[in-house]
Amino acid sequence: MKQEEEIKPLRDKEKSKQKFLDAVEKILQTKGFSGLKVNDIARTAGLDKKLMYTYFGSRDQLIDEYIRSQDFWSNVKVEPTGPVIDDGGKALSKMMLISQFDYVFKNKEFQKILLWGLLENRKSLKKLADDREENGAMLFESITDPYFKENAKRYRAIIALLISGIYYLDIYATTNDCTFCGLDLKTTEGRSEIEEALRFLIDKTYE
């Protein structure tokens, strides 16, 4: 009987590593990346900071591994959804923008990561940006570019503006309790106003 039981040692490397990664996430949610001090990470993980160095080499490598462990773009993956899209990606674009607007607002860690990308030029963040570009390329190259033809670039510019605007407004709404252009981005009224604007602009773009 006892031989068949799961053996769980008190000292588990993988479990400890995960504790450090969890600590990074927790601090990122609460204090932001400025709070990612070595001592604080160790304290939050409930382990000695020396372990962090033995397992990850350095604080930066730990952070890089955390970023790599997250899959922030999975929510916005453009899947080849069986039926052929015959509206030039109009409905897809709308859905993508709205869902991004909602996702970024809810995911505070992702907000911090986005902010980080505006502050530093960290390698692992560059990788994240590349993922975003690659993911977007699928939508552009296979659907909208052929549809808009000579105006393909303008469509890309419009999406760039809207996605960026979504990012900024969501982050702004989280840290500030001030309005933006008279709209309160924390209330459902203000947010649905933005969503309507997104739908409106996409509709007009496809006219």
Add this chain to the structure above:
Amino acid sequence: MKQEEEIKPLRDKEKSKQKFLDAVEKILQTKGFSGLKVNDIARTAGLDKKLMYTYFGSRDQLIDEYIRSQDFWSNVKVEPTGPVIDDGGKALSKMMLISQFDYVFKNKEFQKILLWGLLENRKSLKKLADDREENGAMLFESITDPYFKENAKRYRAIIALLISGIYYLDIYATTNDCTFCGLDLKTTEGRSEIEEALRFLIDKTYE
């Protein structure tokens, strides 16, 4: 003769205060606000840090005074430009957006201030945001709200998205050398593509 000459003492309070304010600006341009350490500010100013405390009270008060000394919204002031605007503010909106896109790209300090507003909830930054709101209110209430009537809020939402997008893209272009939606925001081609998109979207909004 000599009595008529300007007397410039070696020790000048106002001059020293200005040195500290200049130091804040310089550090903000180069290292960002994370570089605004007391010792670094003093070293950059070429003065003892003690002076900073005697003149400004604290580092935070110095920073607040710096922010107050800047007039970031002067470039975008909506002046009552004599002739009555009869296009519902269409041309004005376009001009405002394009000039903001250009101004923010060139003004690195302002970029840092905007970023700061996404990170902290500092009082002086709140004041800055209020200025933006107040300034925008002039455009909305006196021109576009009466024009769009029941759709006034949607217009505000559209402007909110575009302004935010402009901010994000400009800051992104400065810190990253990566593309955004396949567009290189550092080249004139990429930037004029965004500008065209802005004009296009405003045109469509006024249709």
Add this chain to the structure above:
DNA sequence: TATTTTTATCACCGATTGGTGATATATTGT
């Protein structure tokens, strides 16, 4: 010239930063 006030510097403080060598303890292998 002598005195007072303003301007500026210096030396130092405790707390915190990132980082490491020595050591203890648990687990595994023989």
Add this chain to the structure above:
DNA sequence: ACAATATATCACCAATCGGTGATAAAAATA
């Protein structure tokens, strides 16, 4: 049972952080 290795802790380091009291030196005032 014993040795070897992996896991985890502890005490400590130099550097830097924000902040301050004592003091020097220049300028203003008398």
